[in-house]
Amino acid sequence: MSQGQFTVVHSILDGADFIRKVCVHYPIGQVTECKLYKTGLHDTYLIITDTNQYILRVYRHHWQNQKAINFELKVLDFLRQHQQPIAYPLTRHDGKLMTEVLAPEGKRYVVLFVYPQGKVIKRKLDVVQSYLLGRSLANIHNYLDNFSHSYQQVTGVRKLNTRYLLDWSIKGISNVYPHLPEQIKFLKTTNLTLKRQIQQLNLPAIAPEFGLCMGDVHTGNVLFNNYNQVTWLDFEQCGYGWRIFDIAKFLQTSIEMKIDFEVRNCFVDGYQDVRELGDGELAAIPVFVKVAHIWMMGIATHMVGNVKGYADFDDDWLDTKLATLEQWSL
Known part of the structure; x- marks a missing residue:
């Protein structure tokens, strides 16, 4: 029946x-x-x-x-x-x-x-491409300073703040791993520490340090053609926040991909050739690298049961992600 x-x-x-x-x-x-x-x-x-x-x-x-x-x-x-x-x-x-x-x-x-032209390079990024990506991101940030600011208060437009990047993420992780209270406790403690560090940095909330960000900056979201010309692919996570988060997101993903330190540094060099970062922004990079790591965990766990199945998220998944986070000392 x-x-x-x-x-x-x-x-x-x-x-x-x-x-x-x-x-x-x-x-x-x-x-x-x-x-x-x-x-x-x-x-x-x-x-x-x-x-x-x-x-x-x-x-x-x-x-x-x-x-x-x-x-x-x-x-x-x-x-x-x-x-x-x-x-x-x-x-x-x-x-x-x-x-x-x-x-x-x-x-x-x-x-x-x-239809964008070029190839995704991911972990094969070289120093020239990394430098060009940094320059391109800085140029985009500069142009976005002229985008209508009226959208900043529109309901539904993403705010890349700690409430979204951290609180929302940890809620998603907690929902998938309620049986691992010690790991969740560690995450919540880390959350408080990161929020305190961000507050102490006292980053300006005005352009150019703050403004419209791309959100999900990494080598999987960009194409290079045969002449090393860049095409950015994905602005789905764009929203308002500190621009240093875009840089940290690139670095966080590059570290996980095991892209060489020299190559990663060229990205920051390229960015600074267009817009020089302040001392506070440079000091904020390691903090926001950790924020980006937790955020990616949050996006992944929020997809469980809809986009992804639970089989991909066993206890080892969480332990591995937290081990990486612990390596980046607070």
Whole structure:
């Protein structure tokens, strides 16, 4: 006997429907194919036309709200207008940047992006590429100082503060590991220590030290072509915070990837060739590296039960992450 219809948490939508119901709203010509490319925090499809290729992103239901997505797209469109090297969204015939579709689990939002040229280099980053990335990030920060500040108070626009980066993250970790109270206690103690250190740094809350940040800066979110030209891919985590967090996020990921110290330093050198960091910002780097590490743990654990399964998050996962955190002495 049938048990009735089950609730859908996440569906994989048919590419043919995107051709018929979404792609027709864009000036891209005849679409010949729509292929599922990868899944994750959002589903990515490859759109192929007679003359070109595009990337179609389908945001997950309930992971990003409409205001946050709209904000991300406006930031990308602003940077496109200022000729910054980003993978930008295409505009529909009606001037909109996204399309709302009804999936079995509820509303989802769809955006069509240009197809970026180049290759992901991840841990193969060299000193020249690292330097160029640092320069590019600093230039983006400078341009974003001219982005409309009215968005800073809009509900739904991400604030890269300790409430989100630390408190929200530790809540996600605690929900997955309630049976490991000692480890959670260590995290909560670390949280308090980091907050106290950030407060003592007394970083300015005005530009250029504070402002709109990219959020998830790492070598997996950037492409290099054969001429070492950069294209940034992902602004999904963009929001307002201290710019030093963007630098620390790059360093945190690079350390975990075991990218050489010299290569990592070239990123900071490249950044400072465009905007010199203050003494307080330099002192804040090791603090925000730890913040970035906890934040990535938080994002991962918040995906458990929806994007990822529990099998990937055994006790060893947490112990390994905490061992790394302990190596970076407070």
